[in-house]
Amino acid sequence: MQEALNDLEGSEILSREQAALLRRIYGRELFSVHWELRLVLYGGILILTTGLGLLVAKHFASIGHLTLIAAIALGCVGCFAYCLRRGGGFSPESLTTPDAAYDYVLLLGCLLLGTLQGYLELRYQVLAQYWNWWLLASALIYLLCAHYFDNRLVLSLALSTLGAWLGVKTSQLGAGLWDGTLRDSALFFGALVIAAGAIQTRLGWKRHFLPVHLHLGVNVLLSALVAGVGSRAGGSAYLAGLLLTGSGSAFYALRERSFAFLLYAVLYGMSASQPSCSISVTGAVKGSYSTFWSARRRC
Known part of the structure; x- marks a missing residue:
């Protein structure tokens, strides 16, 4: 490998800086932690939303309904505002991710939206026995976000939610x-x-x-x-x-x-x-x- 790099550098196919970088990579002085960081971010988002759900379930009476609704809504709006500001808008082609946190901030915003919808239905029973339509509304919103922000994580969430809605509708028929x-x-x-x-x-x-x-x-x-x-x-x-x-x-x-x-x-x-x-x-x-x-x- 070193001989090949020397030949490429001597033939001026690679610049001195490029050859030096490749030598460092080959010598394992540099290595990527890209997927490790993405896994940590994904795990953090899941833990955060799970903890928020437990907080809402156990302490909503002492904290106050309006306070919880306002906090979740503000967090959701903040996530979407960040993505709208950092994102490049809709494109039918693949878009470059602005930064490492972008995809996961969008995922957090979508999960917070789902938490808000669930809490509103639990507390105020907006749709009563037709609560499963919250799932359909969530799936459609997630689909819109996935295509506008070009996010495959949210696409997976959208399709899974759509399948959950169809399953709930079927189970209501006695299946x-x-x-x-x-x-x-x-x-x-x-x-x-x-x-x-x-x-x-x-x-x-x-x-x-x-x-x-x-x-x-x-x-x-x-x-x-x-x-x-x-x-x-x-x-x-x-x-x-x-x-x-x-x-x-x-x-x-x-x-x-x-x-x-x-x-x-x-x-x-x-x-x-x-x-x-x-x-x-x-x-x-x-x-x-x-x-x-x-x-x-x-x-």
Whole structure:
């Protein structure tokens, strides 16, 4: 490596400063803590919002309703004001993040908004038995924020909230856990999420959002199909759907060189197999990993 850097510097392909920087990186004098910092920020946001929720639940009477509402609202407005000031506005293409805290301040603002909505409904019962519409309103607001501020974290939150709203609406019809009605809703939601991501990509609009759509949509689809394989009515249809979806996930994994989608296909396929199957999940994952990287080397 040192010889290659010397040759590049001698050929004036690299400047002296660039070569010196690369030597420091190669000598492990410099290393990146980018993902560690992002993980710390993400964990801090979750801990902060969890603590706020516990504070609201246990001490709202002593603190005062209006004080709590004003504090949460001010925090939410402050987060969105920061993002509006620092952000570059809407663009169909990927935007450069202004700073390391930008994405997480936006996520905090969205979570504070959800906390405010939940507290208003808990205290004043604004929508009473129709409280689930708060979930739909939250999902739509999160979708707007995700696309305007170009944030995949908030997009994940938006799609998850939309799925929660659909699940609550289905459960109000008397559907039990993973019964036919709820499975059908999950299949519809998973297909809708994947289709929305594919259409956006086709139109050239926020193409980098596609992996978020696919990860969530494929997991929801496969979960619903696995739950339906053992049902008395339509078990064979669910099995056919599972094979088709799993094959599509594996094909996408090989085409895009994304091991996660191959892992989904293997794990959900194994979970739907008979308990007497002699192949362990661990062995299957190891075998699929070897197959994936062999195919990648051939590409």
